[in-house]
Amino acid sequence: MAEIRQLASLGPELDFLSLANIAGEGGDLRGRVSRWMRSGELQGVVKGIYVTAPELRKRPLSLEILANKIYGPSYVSFEYVLSRAGLIPEAVRTLTSATPKRNRDFDTPLGRFSYRHLPPAVYSFGWTRREHSDGSGWLEALPEKALLDWLYRSGSFRSVKALEERLFEDFRLDPDLFRGLDWQRLMEYTSRMPGSTFRIHLMKLLRRLYA
Missing domain, CATH: 1.10.10 (Arc Repressor Mutant, subunit A)
Structure with missing residues (x-):
């Protein structure tokens, strides 16, 4: 006993x-x-x-803590964070995480856990530790970084228009909730992302949308 x-x-x-x-x-x-x-x-x-x-x-079982334990280092990010924040309309049934290691998927009795590679320079910022009342916790991207992680993984953009279509047509991001994100944080995180074309297009779009 x-x-x-x-x-x-x-x-x-x-x-x-x-x-x-x-x-x-x-x-x-x-x-x-x-x-x-x-x-x-x-x-x-x-x-x-x-x-x-x-x-x-x-306390209730935490899938987020499990995600950190199953494959690490990692932090919860991408669609899972965006869906929970209400930024995308679809319910996300896969718990998505970022990792500096290779891509992995785990199908478990508790659902699918998906890990997507980010290079160390992208992985290293924009996440925080969230905690339950008992002090146990997990690492999770802030919504602004979860969005940038998702964009970074979704491919290159030839123009600001292509980037805008990806956000609001392909991702079906809610425009009003998008404008509710922390603009300064988005700009700071964008400035730290690799790829000059990615940074330039996204900064132009952010300045226009937040004008």
């Missing part, structure tokens, strides 16, 4: 290393994990990543 209380105290999202705190030195951790999975107290997500049974959770 004490062991199960310890398990519950670790939080809903666990990796093999955090479970080692229960087993202690010389403990049969793999055997215990197998036993907890057979009894339903743990559920496997991907190799080495687990979630506790609903009755053991002291």
Whole structure:
């Protein structure tokens, strides 16, 4: 019983290393994990990543924390952040993240987790740590950076008009909510993006839309 209380105290999202705190030195951790999975107290997500049974959770399960744990380093970004902010109309069922590593997709019992490569110069800024009340947290792009990440991954733009069409026709971005983004933050982040044509077109469009 004490062991199960310890398990519950670790939080809903666990990796093999955090479970080692229960087993202690010389403990049969793999055997215990197998036993907890057979009894339903743990559920496997991907190799080495687990979630506790609903009755053991002291707060709701966080898919965002899981996303950070499954493949890292990474931060939650792209359509997932934009959809949650209401900037795009579609409901997003895949949890999308940025990573400086290669692209990966994981289909799990809890849904699909998709990781898209960004070069280190793009990956290194524009994200923050968000936390639950218990102090557990995850890394997530600010909406302005999530948009730039998405644009960067979507290909090159030959003109300001092509960029505008991509945003408001292809992405179906809400124009009013777009104007509600932090203009100074968008301009600062844009100035740090690689590719002079990308920067020039986007800055021209931002100045026109925010005029």
